[in-house]
Every structure is written in structure tokens, then in C-alpha cells.
Amino acid sequence: xxxxxxxxxxxxxxxxxxxxxxxxxxxxxxxxxxxxxxxxxxxxxxxxxxxxxxxxxxxxxxxxxxxxxxxxxxxxxxxxxxxxxxxxxxxxxxxxxxxxxxxxxxxxxxxxxxxxxxxxxxxxxxxxxxxxxxxxxxxxxxxxxxxxxxxxxxxxxxxxxxxxxxxxxxxxxxxxxxxxxxxxxxxxxxxxxxxxxxxxxxxxxxxxxxxxxxxxxxxxxxxxxxxxxxxxxxxxxxxxxxxxxxxxxxxxxxxxxxxxxxxxxxxxxxxxxxxxxxxxxxxxxxxxxxxxxxxxxxxxxxxxxxxxxxxxxxxxxxxxxxxxxxxxxxxxxxxxxxxxxxxxxxxxxxxxxxxxxxxxxxxxxxxxxxxxxxxxxxxxxxxxxxxxxxxxxxxxxxxxxxxxxxxxxxxxxxxxxxxxxxxxxxxxxxxxxxxxxxxxxxxxxxxxxxxxxxxxxxxxxxxxxxxxxxxxxxxxxxxxxxxxxxxxxxxxxxxxxxxxxx
Numbered sequence: 001x002x003x004x005x006x007x008x009x010x011x012x013x014x015x016x017x018x019x020x021x022x023x024x025x026x027x028x029x030x031x032x033x034x035x036x037x038x039x040x041x042x043x044x045x046x047x048x049x050x051x052x053x054x055x056x057x058x059x060x061x062x063x064x065x066x067x068x069x070x071x072x073x074x075x076x077x078x079x080x081x082x083x084x085x086x087x088x089x090x091x092x093x094x095x096x097x098x099x100x101x102x103x104x105x106x107x108x109x110x111x112x113x114x115x116x117x118x119x120x121x122x123x124x125x126x127x128x129x130x131x132x133x134x135x136x137x138x139x140x141x142x143x144x145x146x147x148x149x150x151x152x153x154x155x156x157x158x159x160x161x162x163x164x165x166x167x168x169x170x171x172x173x174x175x176x177x178x179x180x181x182x183x184x185x186x187x188x189x190x191x192x193x194x195x196x197x198x199x200x201x202x203x204x205x206x207x208x209x210x211x212x213x214x215x216x217x218x219x220x221x222x223x224x225x226x227x228x229x230x231x232x233x234x235x236x237x238x239x240x241x242x243x244x245x246x247x248x249x250x251x252x253x254x255x256x257x258x259x260x261x262x263x264x265x266x267x268x269x270x271x272x273x274x275x276x277x278x279x280x281x282x283x284x285x286x287x288x289x290x291x292x293x294x295x296x297x298x299x300x301x302x303x304x305x306x307x308x309x310x311x312x313x314x315x316x317x318x319x320x321x322x323x324x325x326x327x328x329x330x331x332x333x334x335x336x337x338x339x340x341x342x343x344x345x346x347x348x349x350x351x352x353x354x355x356x357x358x359x360x361x362x363x364x365x366x367x368x369x370x371x372x373x374x375x376x377x378x379x380x381x382x383x384x385x386x387x388x389x390x391x392x393x394x395x396x397x398x399x400x401x402x403x404x405x406x407x408x409x410x411x412x413x414x415x416x417x418x419x420x421x422x423x424x425x426x427x428x429x430x431x432x433x434x435x436x437x438x439x440x441x442x443x444x445x446x447x448x449x450x451x452x453x454x455x456x457x458x459x460x461x462x463x464x465x466x467x468x469x470x471x472x473x474x475x476x477x478x479x480x481x482x483x484x485x486x487x488x489x490x491x492x493x494x495x496x497x498x499x500x501x502x
Contacts, residue, residue, distance in 0.1 A: 071381025088420025336361025
């Protein structure tokens with residue numbers, strides 16, 4: 001009897017063809033895991049020069065991927081950066097700023113977003129971690145019912161959120177549209193003032209402004225002193241919801257468990273996971289197993305916890321056999337900050353200035369969070385895609401706002417007219433094929449706007465004292481304003497910046 005009958009032969013050839021087709025599809029539709037650190041500076045990662053914070057997992061990721069030395073978030077504060085990355089449009093165009101508790105969703109449903117683009121490409125999409133883009137319809141948000149619109153209305157198939165930030169109420173987790181573990185007998189309300197809802201009979205938390213002694217975990221240094229929850233003062237007022245409260249010290253573990261679940265459940269089709277860590281944002285409350293791992297106080301220890309988080313996600317990909325066909329991106333929403341509301345043992349000279357303990361989270365760059373200087377938006381930026389991206393270092397100028405247009409090009413998705421207007425296709429730079437990257441880049445901050453046209457950087461005076469011009473090639477620390485020496489360059493860049501920001 002012949003080894004292969006005609007039927008067997010046809011089945012073999014069909015199976016071989018399916019395998020080749022599957023390999024071809026996998027080559028152009030990788031899983032994508034975007035790990036977003038919070039307030040992580042350029043100099044907080046070993047691969048970028050950190051000496052006092054051990055980051056073995058991030059350093060391993062860097063050794064296996066492409067390390068960008070000139071990679072930027074869009075703003076030196078969190079909400080605008082996240083907005084820009086997910087929508088492909090600058091936050092300042094829509095007056096998007098750091099959102100207060102109970103703010104409405106700042107991304108309008110129907111917007112063509114990064115997750116919606118992936119979903120149109122056949123991906124399963126999920127977000128885990130810090131949101132801080134608003135939920136519901138503001139003051140009318142019903143935290144005891146369905147909390148929407150939110151991630152599920154702008155392109156995500158599933159979500160598990162810290163609704164705002166860990167220094168703001170409500171201090172509960174939100175899974176899809178519902179608060180996790182909420183007791184109907186102790187309803188949850190979020191308000192902008194210290195007055196409880198009429199007839200409220202549930203849990204009342206201490207008011208840190210009236211009773212500072214209630215803040216037993218960390219004293220507040222400025223403004224984080226309204227509702228005191230788990231011994232920590234928060235921005236905003238929360239009433240009720242005691243059974244749903246998170247444990248600050250186990251938050252990283254909870255998010256890692258959710259990431260593992262998502263990866264395991266989504267492996268049968270391409271997936272996009274936006275994992276937005278709460279670390280190393282204040283209040284820094286690393287698990288006890290990470291406390292004391294550095295000499296830098298809770299900020300350094302929280303960075304060790306974030307590195308562990310990255311390692312656990314990488315391990316989950318390995319265990320599921322997905323690492324080779326998964327693009328892992330690590331970056332941060334803005335540069336470093338030290339005293340950002342709590343006395344947590346971080347030794348500083350100022351909230352966004354060089355520290356006096358031998359570690360500068362912005363590395364060689366000036367400033368940090370809230371500031372328009374390079375330390376505010378030049379952040380760790382690593383991309384790993386085994387077999388597709390050659391490991392190494394790239395000096396290409398790249399920005400997170402360009403993820404949307406770049407992945408749309410990679411996945412052959414057409415961006416609708418009028419959407420993602422500020423996102424540019426730089427996929428070749430992200431894949432290591434283009435060593436130059438962008439011809440120019442806008443930066444946004446509390447202080448104003450800046451324009452980079454290497455080697456020049458022009459800083460607008462709209463929100464600060466005077467215009468500035470720096471040559472980043474010979475003055476990367478932006479120490480010397482040379483605008484008086486190059487008035488023609490400054491005038492040209494100001495005109496371009498005004499045109500781009502209209």
C-alpha cells in the first residue's frame with residue numbers, strides 16, 4: 001500500500017499551505033502588548049543609565065529589543081499623553097488636561113482610536129490598569145450602576161481599571177462597566193466637595209483637611225488630603241464603597257493577575273493589550289516584598305516593583321508560547337517627579353529637579369513631569385519583536401502619538417478622514433529600518449509648547465516667561481538659551497510652531 005494516497009497527499013499539501021498562510025499572517029499581525037509606566041523617567045531604567053535602581057527585566061527587554069534614545073510621550077503630564085497616544089491627536093487641541101475625580105470621558109465615542117484600529121484589524125483588545133481619561137458623564141456618573149461610556153465605548157473589548165489615578169478617588173476597581181465587589185448596602189458616590197449626598201447612610205471616610213492625623217500611611221505635602229482611604233489622603237471625596245476598596249500594596253499583583261488571564265484567554269487570535277501600570281505614580285505603595293530594595297525610598301522601590309511587573313508579563317508570554325509573535329513596547333506617560341503630594345522618603349531638591357541622593361530620574365536631561373524640557377517628555381522607549389526587529393539602539397526621533405498611524409500602516413487599516421490628524425506613519429523607525437525618524441516633534445506641558453527640529457528645540461513663552469532656543473546636539477541638558485544668537489532660527493521655528501498648533 002502506498003505511503004500516501006492521493007487523498008492523503010492533497011490533505012498534506014492543504015495543511016502545508018495553511019501553515020504557510022498562518023505564518024504569513026503571524027508575520028504581519030503580531031500580538032501587541034503596550035506596557036505604560038507612570039512618571040518613569042529616562043534615567044530610571046538600567047538600560048538608560050540608572051545605577052541605583054535594579055531593573056533586570058526591563059534591561060532584558062532592552063537587550064532583546066530596540067532601545068530608542070530620542071523617544072517621546074506627547075505631554076509632560078499623564079492625561080494628555082494617554083489621550084494623544086490613543087487618539088493620534090494632541091490633547092491641547094481639545095483642552096485635555098489632568099482630569100479631576102469623576103471627570104467625564106474625554107475621548108468622544110465614535111473617535112477612531114488605537115484600540116479601534118486594532119479591532120478593525122481582527123484583534124481582541126483590552127486595557128488593564130490606570131485609566132485617567134474620564135468615565136461616564138461627569139457629575140451624573142452612577143457608580144452603583146453601569147459606569148459608561150468608558151473604554152468599551154472607544155474600541156476596547158474588555159477592561160479592568162483603576163478609574164482615575166491612585167491618588168484620586170474612587171479607590172475601587174472597575175471591570176468593564178461595573179465596580180468590583182461593590183456592596184449595594186453601602187453605595188458609592190464621588191463628589192467635588194466635603195458634603196455627603198442627601199440621606200447618605202454608608203461609610204464615611206476621614207477628611208484629611210480637618211484631621212491630618214488620619215493620614216497614617218503617608219503625610220500629605222500638598223493637596224492630597226481630602227478623603228483619607230487606607231491611611232492615605234486622596235484628591236476628591238468618596239462616600240461608601242468600603243467592600244470594594246483596593247489594597248494599595250497589592251495593586252501590582254492584581255493587575256499582573258489580570259494580564260495573565262487576558263493573555264491566556266486571548267491567545268487564539270491576535271490581541272492588543274494596553275497595560276497601564278500605576279507605578280511609579282504617587283502614592284508609592286510597593287508591596288512589602290519590594291520595600292527596602294533600593295536606597296531611594298518608596299520611589300525607587302516602586303520602580304523595582306514595576307520591573308517585576310514587566311518580568312511577569314514577559315513570563316506569561318513565554319509560558320503561553322506567544323513571545324516570538326508578540327511585539328512588546330515599554331514606555332512612560334511623562335518624565336519623573338519626586339515630591340508629588342506625599343512625604344514618602346524620596347529625597348529631593350524640588351518636585352521636578354535633580355535629586356541629591358545620587359539618582360536623577362531624568363538622566364542627563366533637564367526637568368521632569370509638568371515641564372516642557374526634555375526630562376518631561378523624553379522617556380524610556382523600548383520595542384521588542386523577535387525576528388522582526390534587530391536588537392540594538394536607535395537615535396531616531398519618535399513619539400507615542402504616532403503609534404496609531406504606524407500600526408495602521410503595518411496592518412493595512414485605513415484611517416477615516418479627519419481622525420488621528422496628528423499621528424504620522426513612522427513604522428520604519430519603530431521597526432529599526434529608519435535611523436532618522438520624524439522631521440519635527442511637538443511637546444506639550446503646563447508651561448507651554450515646544451518644537452524640536454533637530455538639533456534645535458524652540459520653547460514657546462505662552463505659559464512661561466520668555467521664548468527659549470536650545471541646540472540639543474551640543475547642549476542636551478538645555479542649560480544655555482541661545483535665542484539671542486540665532487534670532488532667524490527662532491523666528492522660523494516660532495512661525496512653524498504657531499502653524500502646527502492651530
